[in-house]
Amino acid sequence: MTGMLDYDREADHYDVTRGGDARAASAAAAVRALLPPDTTRLADLACGTGIVTVRLTRPGRQVIGIDLSSGMTRIAATRLPGRITIGDVTRLPLADASMDAVVMIWLLHLMNAPAGAAALTEVARVLRPGGTLLTTVDKNDAVFATDDDTTALIKPVRAAYAAPQTDATGRVTDLGAPLGLTVTGENAFPGTGQGRSPRRWREHLLAGAFTWAKAAGDDLTALCERLQALPDQDRPRPDPVYRLLRLTKV
Numbered sequence: 001m002t003g004m005l006d007y008d009r010e011a012d013h014y015d016v017t018r019g020g021d022a023r024a025a026s027a028a029a030a031v032r033a034l035l036p037p038d039t040t041r042l043a044d045l046a047c048g049t050g051i052v053t054v055r056l057t058r059p060g061r062q063v064i065g066i067d068l069s070s071g072m073t074r075i076a077a078t079r080l081p082g083r084i085t086i087g088d089v090t091r092l093p094l095a096d097a098s099m100d101a102v103v104m105i106w107l108l109h110l111m112n113a114p115a116g117a118a119a120l121t122e123v124a125r126v127l128r129p130g131g132t133l134l135t136t137v138d139k140n141d142a143v144f145a146t147d148d149d150t151t152a153l154i155k156p157v158r159a160a161y162a163a164p165q166t167d168a169t170g171r172v173t174d175l176g177a178p179l180g181l182t183v184t185g186e187n188a189f190p191g192t193g194q195g196r197s198p199r200r201w202r203e204h205l206l207a208g209a210f211t212w213a214k215a216a217g218d219d220l221t222a223l224c225e226r227l228q229a230l231p232d233q234d235r236p237r238p239d240p241v242y243r244l245l246r247l248t249k250v
């Protein structure tokens with residue numbers, strides 16, 4: 001998958017750079033609030049380091065984690081020994097109708113459109129009738145959707161240059177419908193500690209952290225000048241809020 005971060009190299013500092021336990025606890029709480037109480041067999045796909053996965057366990061529930069990266073699964077296995085497998089969500093090593101629930105936190109936005117579609121097809125295959133999919137949507141929009149002076153400047157420039165997102169809500173629901181996956185709920189969780197100050201925004205934009213910013217040329221230069229003119233250059237703006245969608249398989 002071109003453009004995807006190297007999660008094997010990322011593994012050792014993934015947790016601390018993604019909001020650590022606070023973010024994981026919020027994400028897991030949002031998941032648990034949408035899980036039907038009779039969820040016994042649960043697969044966390046793209047489980048990463050297992051920092052969310054481990055918070056979905058409870059007595060009587062079989063929780064497994066699957067991830068493509070050996071570096072990430074090595075860490076996840078320390079949290080959930082014997083329950084983590086290396087695997088690809090586009091070819092799941094799971095039997096048909098074998099899961100009550102499938103969780104995908106921060107996965108679909110990383111995939112290209114055909115891979116995302118293949119992942120949803122696989123999820124529909126492994127869920128039992130009445131089973132639950134919980135997935136984040138609009139992930140990359142979240143940091144630009146906060147209500148503050150930085151995003152007021154950045155959002156229109158991004159809108160002009162960013163490509164459509166694989167995890168856009170409309171796209172996920174359109175792909176889910178013919179697979180028998182219907183939206184039955186939603187929730188949200190904060191990206192604790194991820195709000196950026198104007199100065200940090202400028203550094204991120206200029207460091208090439210966003211594909212769309214690299215394409216923005218003079219508009220990027222102008223945007224950075226406007227960010228530099230904002231007050232409170234080192235005060236972080238509000239944390240982003242990530243959306244979680246529940247789809248139920250008919």
Ligand SMILES: C[S@@+](CC[C@H](N)C(=O)[O-])C[C@H]1O[C@@H](n2cnc3c(N)ncnc32)[C@H](O)[C@@H]1O
Nearest residue numbers: 007046047048067068069072087088089105106
């Ligand atoms: C942003 S991390 C999210 C990890 C975890 N869900 C969390 O919330 O901390 C994305 C993860 O997706 C995994 N991944 C990417 N493509 C995958 C695929 N096709 N199959 C399985 N895992 C994949 C990566 O290895 C990485 O661990």
